[in-house]
Amino acid sequence: MDELIVQFAIEARELVQQASEDLLSLEANPRQRDSLESAFRAIHTLKGSVGLFDFGPMLGILHQAEDLLSQARAGKIVVDATLIDPLLAVIEWVDSSIEGISQTGRLSEAQEKQAPRLQRLVSGQMTERDAGETAPAPEAIPDWALSLQQRVPATDAAGNLIAIRYEPHPECFFNGDDPLATISHLSDLRHLALSLREPLPAPQDYDPFRCNLLIEAVSGGSLAEAEGVFRLIPDQVKLFTLAGALGEQAAAQPEVSADRSTDRQSTTMRIDSARIDKLVEIAGELITAKNGLVPLADEARSHGNGQLARRILAKHHEIERLIASLYSAVTQARMIPLEHTFRRFPRLVRETSARLGKVLDLIIEGESVEADREIVENLFEPLLHLIRNGLDHGIEPEADRLQQSKPARGCLLLRARQRGDQIEIEVADNGRGMDPQRVRAAAIDRGLVSEDQASALSDRDILQFVFASGFSTASSVSDLSGRGVGLDAVQSSVRRLGGTLQLQSTVGTGTSFTLQLPISFSMTQLMVVQVGDERYGIPISDVIETHKLPASAVQSIRAGKAFVLRNRTIPLLHLGELLQSQLPSAHSNDLKVLIVQAGEDQIGVAVDAIAERAETLTRPLAGLLQGLPGIAGTTLLGDGKVLLVLNMEELVK
Amino acid sequence: MTMSFSDGVINLSGKCGIDEAEALVSYLSSHPETVVDVAAATEIHTALWQALMMFRPTVSGSPISNSAAADLLPCLLDFLKQRSKATATNLRS
Numbered sequence: 063m064d065e066l067i068v069q070f071a072i073e074a075r076e077l078v079q080q081a082s083e084d085l086l087s088l089e090a091n092p093r094q095r096d097s098l099e100s101a102f103r104a105i106h107t108l109k110g111s112v113g114l115f116d117f118g119p120m121l122g123i124l125h126q127a128e129d130l131l132s133q134a135r136a137g138k139i140v141v142d143a144t145l146i147d148p149l150l151a152v153i154e155w156v157d158s159s160i161e162g163i164s165q166t167g168r169l170s171e172a173q174e175k176q177a178p179r180l181q182r183l184v185s186g187q188m189t190e191r192d193a194g195e196t197a198p199a200p201e202a203i204p205d206w207a208l209s210l211q212q213r214v215p216a217t218d219a220a221g222n223l224i225a226i227r228y229e230p231h232p233e234c235f236f237n238g239d240d241p242l243a244t245i246s247h248l249s250d251l252r253h254l255a256l257s258l259r260e261p262l263p264a265p266q267d268y269d270p271f272r273c274n275l276l277i278e279a280v281s282g283g284s285l286a287e288a289e290g291v292f293r294l295i296p297d298q299v300k301l302f303t304l305a306g307a308l309g310e311q312a313a314a315q316p317e318v319s320a321d322r323s324t325d326r327q328s329t330t331m332r333i334d335s336a337r338i339d340k341l342v343e344i345a346g347e348l349i350t351a352k353n354g355l356v357p358l359a360d361e362a363r364s365h366g367n368g369q370l371a372r373r374i375l376a377k378h379h380e381i382e383r384l385i386a387s388l389y390s391a392v393t394q395a396r397m398i399p400l401e402h403t404f405r406r407f408p409r410l411v412r413e414t415s416a417r418l419g420k421v422l423d424l425i426i427e428g429e430s431v432e433a434d435r436e437i438v439e440n441l442f443e444p445l446l447h448l449i450r451n452g453l454d455h456g457i458e459p460e461a462d463r464l465q466q467s468k469p470a471r472g473c474l475l476l477r478a479r480q481r482g483d484q485i486e487i488e489v490a491d492n493g494r495g496m497d498p499q500r501v502r503a504a505a506i507d508r509g510l511v512s513e514d515q516a517s518a519l520s521d522r523d524i525l526q527f528v529f530a531s532g533f534s535t536a537s538s539v540s541d542l543s544g545r546g547v548g549l550d551a552v553q554s555s556v557r558r559l560g561g562t563l564q565l566q567s568t569v570g571t572g573t574s575f576t577l578q579l580p581i582s583f584s585m586t587q588l589m590v591v592q593v594g595d596e597r598y599g600i601p602i603s604d605v606i607e608t609h610k611l612p613a614s615a616v617q618s619i620r621a622g623k624a625f626v627l628r629n630r631t632i633p634l635l636h637l638g639e640l641l642q643s644q645l646p647s648a649h650s651n652d653l654k655v656l657i658v659q660a661g662e663d664q665i666g667v668a669v670d671a672i673a674e675r676a677e678t679l680t681r682p683l684a685g686l687l688q689g690l691p692g693i694a695g696t697t698l699l700g701d702g703k704v705l706l707v708l709n710m711e712e713l714v715k
Numbered sequence: 716m717t718m719s720f721s722d723g724v725i726n727l728s729g730k731c732g733i734d735e736a737e738a739l740v741s742y743l744s745s746h747p748e749t750v751v752d753v754a755a756a757t758e759i760h761t762a763l764w765q766a767l768m769m770f771r772p773t774v775s776g777s778p779i780s781n782s783a784a785a786d787l788l789p790c791l792l793d794f795l796k797q798r799s800k801a802t803a804t805n806l807r808s
Contacts, residue, residue: 230761235733240733241761242764243758243760243761243783254786256793256794258765262769265744265770266744268766268770270736270739270740270762271733271762273762275764275765275768
């Protein structure tokens with residue numbers, strides 16, 4: 063389905079709603095100036111939207127309606143029923159056309175047939191009453207007949223059809239009735255469906271002689287024939303003639319799927335995002351509340367009531383499962399396509415490239431990939447940085463490109479893909495690439511690395527220095543980028559969203575940045591550890607393993623400590639020292655060590671105790687605490703205490 | 716004889732009237748894995764169709780074309796297909 067049509071349908075429904083409300087309030091009080099203004103705006107905007115498509119006569123009709131309202135605004139015509147009735151008729155017509163348009167992308171024939179009547183109405187050639195006589199309203203079709211009609215293939219819809227709903231009497235078998243045999247007597251049965259009137263009883267309660275069927279059918283034969291077949295049981299059968307004209311309408315909407323109900327309720331609805339956030343918040347608090355059941359079970363067990371403890375734990379698991387599905391359902395509701403961010407770029411790129419005098423194509427792929435609203439919206443800044451970077455430093459001027467026998471037009475690629483529960487966004491240009499030698503020189507120049515170290519690093523490693531704060535190799539500062547506040551800012555905002563940023567670049571071929579981001583802020587499993595009197599959470603995903611280490615196994619290496627694990631020497635740090643909260647106590651007994659990954663290396667972090675595991679929703683730090691290194695966020699524990707969640711990789715750096 | 720049981724298969728043949736309903740239901744309720752073969756049936760009473768809808772055995776065979784049974788079989792299969800889909804959805808949610 064065309065995204066534009068979908069947007070149109072959503073917007074048009076709102077505008078129709080607005081216009082009809084305004085017109086109705088105007089009808090009640092013709093002097094209501096702001097209703098008049100608002101109705102004019104709604105119809106004007108609607109006309110504008112319709113103008114994007116080819117919906118036959120709709121644009122013209124809306125134009126005339128707008129004209130009428132504009133004359134009323136100018137005081138040239140009075141606001142009364144002769145003005146409002148035709149306008150409401152137009153609005154009603156548009157409203158009933160939207161469904162068909164959103165299905166097929168065009169105005170259905172049945173709706174188009176009404177257009178001349180509306181044209182005459184808005185041009186004041188007749189009143190609604192005359193119009194009503196020329197186009198008699200079709201007899202209301204019962205819902206059941208309408209849904210049956212949609213089940214008949216469109217090609218069969220020519221001529222009259224009889225919709226049949228047959229509910230045999232429960233005791234009918236005793237009268238010698240055989241309902242299915244009866245209905246098979248119809249000469250031209252186009253459709254037949256069976257269903258049970260009441261839900262299935264338990265097998266042992268099933269009464270084989272009680273009829274519980276609902277039979278729905280469409281016959282191509284005459285009404286008289288159907289009446290004849292059912293003449294003995296008219297009370298159990300409903301017949302309805304589906305007129306040929308309606309058949310046409312069905313033919314004009316062949317995309318109506320068979321199981322679609324006939325009500326015109328739209329499947330999307332707009333909700334204030336704050337309400338969804340509230341739901342997410344409540345779901346998060348439920349998780350916390352649920353975590354409180356585990357200590358309760360422990361308490362029950364310590365009082366010697368093991369059975370109660372088990373029952374509490376069983377309930378805990380059940381609630382846990384339900385909360386997880388509730389949580390995934392509400393997070394699903396927060397998902398929006400990346401398009402919301404991506405579609406802002408084409409215009410920006412066009413303007414910027416024109417200013418820089420560079421010609422290039424922006425290729426956007428995967429804009430339909432979805433992620434949490436907050437992630438999608440916060441991606442704009444970092445992506446803008448990367449795109450500007452590519453435009454400014456990456457893509458060469460046309461002359462340079464031709465000299466290097468590259469295509470004259472540069473190319474910027476913005477591509478999103480879903481990878482499991484992550485999204486991967488690539489921002490790539492086919493420009494000049496980054497020169498590791500220049501980065502190396504600049505890094506030494508700025509004292510980020512010594513000359514010896516720099517020469518030992520691979521080109522790939524050297525390139526990572528562009529993420530250092532304030533780093534820039536650009537010789538001139540343009541007004542776009544190059545002031546050295548770029549890539550480090552990008553990296554930190556991507557990290558804040560829980561993602562990573564990687565860089566690949568080849569001189570002469572181009573640069574490519576890859577962002578890996580979570581699709582949503584999901585629940586994390588935390589390991590709660592204790593240092594002194596303080597408790598901290600560590601994402602279990604950060605912990606490779608936990609280890610009990612005899613104090614004698616720790617060796618001092620210069621100022622530091624280390625131990626040997628499976629033939630590897632692993633540096634040992636104390637969490638208390640890392641957090642500068644306390645000095646390690648005298649280690650007379652065994653140490654509890656978490657093995658965590660820090661970059662390429664594994665590091666042992668000693669803690670005083672490893673407490674329970676908790677499943678929580680970690681919130682990013684806000685306000686003053688924002689950007690505090692080593693702290694990933696906070697979460698609430700089952701007992702209502704706030705737990706700081708550590709970012710181990712940042713902490714051990 | 717219009718209904719016969721053998722090796723976990725119920726064969727319906729010829730004209731199957733309402734008098735078979737009780738036997739069919741009792742067999743189906745005690746043998747849930749039964750296969751019902753309708754290939755030889757020409758007419759099947761509504762009560763029997765309803766029993767098949769209720770117990771949802773595997774239905775096999777296609778009756779001789781132009782028989783009343785052949786006309787009604789697709790409806791039953793449609794119903795069984797929808798039911799199993801609905802049940803699967805219920806289980807998942």
